[in-house]
Amino acid sequence: MTQHISPITLQVDLGERSYPITIGQSLLSDPDLIARHVGRRAAIVTNTTVAPLYLERLAQVLAAAGKEVTTIVLPDGEEEKNWASLMQVYDVLLREKCDRKTTLIALGGGVIGDLTGFAAATYMRGVPFVQVPTTLLAQVDSSVGGKTGINHPLGKNMIGAFYQPQAVIADTATLDTLPARELAAGLAEVIKHGAIIDAGFFDWIEANIGRLVGRDPAALAWAVQRSCEIKADVVRQDEREGGLRAILNFGHTFGHAIEAGLGYGEWLHGEAVGCGMVMAADLSQRLGFIEAGAARRIRGLVEAAGLPVVAPDLGLERWIELMQVDKKNEGGQIKFILLRPLGATVIMPVPSEALHATISACTR
Ligand code: NAD
Numbered sequence: 307m308t309q310h311i312s313p314i315t316l317q318v319d320l321g322e323r324s325y326p327i328t329i330g331q332s333l334l335s336d337p338d339l340i341a342r343h344v345g346r347r348a349a350i351v352t353n354t355t356v357a358p359l360y361l362e363r364l365a366q367v368l369a370a371a372g373k374e375v376t377t378i379v380l381p382d383g384e385e386e387k388n389w390a391s392l393m394q395v396y397d398v399l400l401r402e403k404c405d406r407k408t409t410l411i412a413l414g415g416g417v418i419g420d421l422t423g424f425a426a427a428t429y430m431r432g433v434p435f436v437q438v439p440t441t442l443l444a445q446v447d448s449s450v451g452g453k454t455g456i457n458h459p460l461g462k463n464m465i466g467a468f469y470q471p472q473a474v475i476a477d478t479a480t481l482d483t484l485p486a487r488e489l490a491a492g493l494a495e496v497i498k499h500g501a502i503i504d505a506g507f508f509d510w511i512e513a514n515i516g517r518l519v520g521r522d523p524a525a526l527a528w529a530v531q532r533s534c535e536i537k538a539d540v541v542r543q544d545e546r547e548g549g550l551r552a553i554l555n556f557g558h559t560f561g562h563a564i565e566a567g568l569g570y571g572e573w574l575h576g577e578a579v580g581c582g583m584v585m586a587a588d589l590s591q592r593l594g595f596i597e598a599g600a601a602r603r604i605r606g607l608v609e610a611a612g613l614p615v616v617a618p619d620l621g622l623e624r625w626i627e628l629m630q631v632d633k634k635n636e637g638g639q640i641k642f643i644l645l646r647p648l649g650a651t652v653i654m655p656v657p658s659e660a661l662h663a664t665i666s667a668c669t670r
């Protein structure tokens with residue numbers, strides 16, 4: 307039996323850059339919703355994996371609404387989030403004589419969203435942009451907040467801009483085709499949102515993790531909605547990452563060290579963040595900020611989401627070295643986002659004994 311869940315819309319409140327996020331089942335087939343945010347011309351940017359699944363439907367809905375549609379299909383992969391792909395987008399836009407009113411539509415995961423957003427920010431000094439995120443990670447995280455960009459050979463996300471979309475349309479039905487590993491990676495960021503801001507939401511995720519892993523549409527819709535609300539609220543208070551926004555990096559200091567230490571792509575970002583949250587919770591407990599039971603709950607939930615909870619043994623020195631390059635740090639001192647208590651955070655440097663104990667307890 308297919309459940310019918312009516313779509314909900316929430317507003318990201320950023321003054322004149324405010325925009326709506328609509329979340330629901332089968333939104334890609336809703337001509338009114340799609341056409342509302344798109345100008346006379348649309349250029350859909352997607353990749354070779356997502357195109358066969360959803361491109362035709364989206365293009366048809368737009369064409370039926372009287373839009374002139376151009377499609378751009380890029381190769382799939384984080385390694386394709388680069389200058390060559392960006393040029394490919396500009397090439398098509400220029401060749402097709404797309405003007406300053408052409409709406410760029412990102413149809414795909416975070417890679418397509420970040421790259422298309424940056425193309426929209428820069429093509430003719432900025433054209434309208436709509437996000438149609440099709441991974442859980444993109445629906446709960448990357449499509450909200452206006453960070454766009456590409457990778458440079460010397461660093462991830464090093465070239466980019468803050469650029470807000472006209473709208474985000476999160477069709478939870480697209481998650482049906484997502485590989486289980488990618489779904490779990492998105493759940494890491496959902497768990498993060500509960501852990502740092504909303505203990506009640508954390509309780510809910512814990513109680514519903516089976517439904518989430520089993521892709522229950524109503525459970526996924528609520529997880530996406532609450533995540534977007536939380537992230538949007540943080541972004542509203544700190545659009546350009548001057549301070550508060552750093553709490554969204556909970557689990558990421560350890561996580562980035564895992565990703566870089568193993569070589570990017572070995573673990574998915576969400577897998578590294580899941581394990582990183584287990585480590586950050588361990589550290590919070592050692593410092594007396596949360597109880598042992600809370601740290602155990604985080605580990606249990608990360609594990610139940612299908613994410614790793616034991617970090618690779620990189621060697622203590624390498625661990626420290628990798629964490630020192632984190633963007634949050636100033637003057638070589640590593641700052642950690644800790645829970646104090648579950649549902650709230652504090653950002654601070656920590657005594658090295660506690661850090662070393664966490665690394666040794668959480669790695670194998
Ligand atoms: P991704 O875009 O690489 O998507 C993961 C895989 O799933 C890809 O192979 C993709 O083609 C495939 N896919 C997408 N939708 C699918 C669907 N519905 N069915 C089947 N397969 C599908 O990865 P991601 O996890 O979505 O995003 C990661 C990227 O997001 C990174 O580049 C990261 O830097 C970026 N990011 C940006 C922000 C931000 O604030 N802008 C935040 C977090 C992450």
Ligand code: MG
Nearest residue numbers: 495558575579
């Ligand atoms: Mg992340």
